[in-house]
Amino acid sequence: MKAKAAEFGFAACGVARADAAPRTAERLRQWLAEGAHGEMIWMEARAHHRESPAALWPEVKSVIALGMSYAPASDPLALAGEGDVGRISIYAQGQDYHDVVKRALKALARWLVGELEGADVKVFVDTAPVMEKPLAEAAGLGWQGKHTNLVSRDHGSWLFLGAIYTTADLATDRGGSDTCGSCDACQQACPTNAFPAPYRLDARRCISYLTIEHAGPIPLEFRAAIGNRIYGCDDCLAVCPWNKFAEAAHANMAFAPRAELAVTYLADLLALDDAGFRQVFAGSPIKRIGRDRMVRNALIAAGNSGKAELVGMVAGLLDDPAAVVRGAAVWALSRLDQAHWMAERHERLVAEADENVVAEWV
Template sequence: MKAALDAKAREEGFAKMRVCRPDAIPDAAGRLAEFVDKGRHGQMGWMAERMHWRGDPATLWPEARSVIMLAEPYTPEADPLEALELRDRATISVYAQNRDYHDIVKKRLKRLGRWLLEQAPEEQIKVFVDTAPVMEKPLAEAAGLGWQGKHTNLLARDLGNWFFLGSIFTTLDLPPDAPEVDHCGNCTACLDICPTDAFPAPFQLDATRCISYLTIEHHGPVDEALRPLMGNRIYGCDDCLAVCPWNKFAVAATEMRYAARPELRGPRLADLALLDDAGFRAMFSGSPIKRIGRGRFVRNVCYAIGNSNDPALIPAAQALVEDEDPVVADAARWAVERLR
């Protein structure tokens, strides 16, 4: 059954599949509690509210006997670090340059799950993609899919680190795989490149300093000390992923809906600053970017304009200093003052 499931998973487009038990991550609860106790989760209150489920997958669905972990690559065609030099343009995290991966991966998981139930009709399944209180990365490590690197993201010797994770919890008792071990060695490339020093130590992340958190999860104004460090990153940050040496083994993405839309390959900051709510929703329909809303998005655009060192962008920021969203107005004023 497991061999047939692996073959079916690859047929569906997944690059790798491994299995673990729901109780395979006994240290996760303590690590999560320490992360929250130190306030490193910032405004992500949902991490604290659901710790009892997140820290122990066995409590999420006690009937589950196996967790099937799957990887789906979204490897970029070009080096995302190159776009950081185009200061009058925006950089958007690779995973968000086209369709929302939640929808694509979940549909794939459901198809695979339906096939599994056809083979074992007496069993049950639940599928998860990043939106439930499931610690995918520790589970994936326990299943042998890869390991959590010093940047806390999952990477694998045969995949690099450009891949999404999905999980299928099932009552079917499948033989588990051996957990993966750390293969980072003495490398600190991911820690060294971080623009905001968001890693207090190897294998630890302070989300409140991470640009991905600041541009996506953080509501309100960003600390003025951090704004200059954000550069032209307006949605997410790929720096620590992009420098990982294991990416020399990265698998090419096969899903065309992950390929960057032309209009999101280095869009002009001046154009993005013009977006009203309707324009924002139209531009990012079906995109993960849509969920942060026009206000937070244009706030990020203003910070990027302020970091552009391009006085020609002053009018774009000036037009927003009286924006009805006070956070956008604050960011626009900061940009204008910085450019002047």
């Protein structure tokens, strides 16, 4: 099975009993009770299914955990100081992992059905109510590090996870062992202090959450820390020492970065309309956030850029149909050109229609 999984592009494969991660339910309930999931209502809505594999499918006996590498060939933090570009998380620079991983899972599942006489299988990747990380740890793919993501001895922090549930009673692998030790590099690297303690994440402070899942105005306290990140954040993953063992040669070629996503200029993003957004991000996981949220993110990055040449484009978005874009433009203009911002504010930004926008953003 593991050899066949490798043929389908998986770099890691392991098996765990369906009940091998018993603390998952307790930890999930605590996280939700703290409100640390923010606006990710789906985490709460189907929490009962996430608590264990059997809660989702009572007949399941074994879980096959799979990992597909997207280890980057270059430094994920290389563009941190480039004010005119927006940084996109490594995982989103290539093809949509949902499609690539699910296609491979289905292919492996079809093979398994032929091998496991009378057994049923179900495949899951990301969008299903499955807690992939503790299951992957139980199956020996790695361990959940202090940044709460899976860490692998062989592939570092760069694995997309999927799972196959089966009614077959399979031989299991030894579970992963936490070897973070005293290292807290991921905690220290977080620009917004999203880790209240090791192994705990407050999504409401996480740049990935703020730029992807959060729909409204980004809270003022986080805007400067976002820097030029326009979709996700790699900082806590990129600094993990275990990444020295992750080889880009093991990465699935489907996740090779597209040139226009590896280096994305803010001026191009600020000019996007709906049609342009769909064209640029077709086939990418980025497409699901929509044009307005992407332009909001680009405006935050523009406000942090110090690039006076972006002032005209920012000012042009003060009349955008989307309130979240208008508000971000107000803030970005206040950072780039205080005199221009004051003039615009006196002339029209305090008009009745935009009073709430100004109050939220400035």
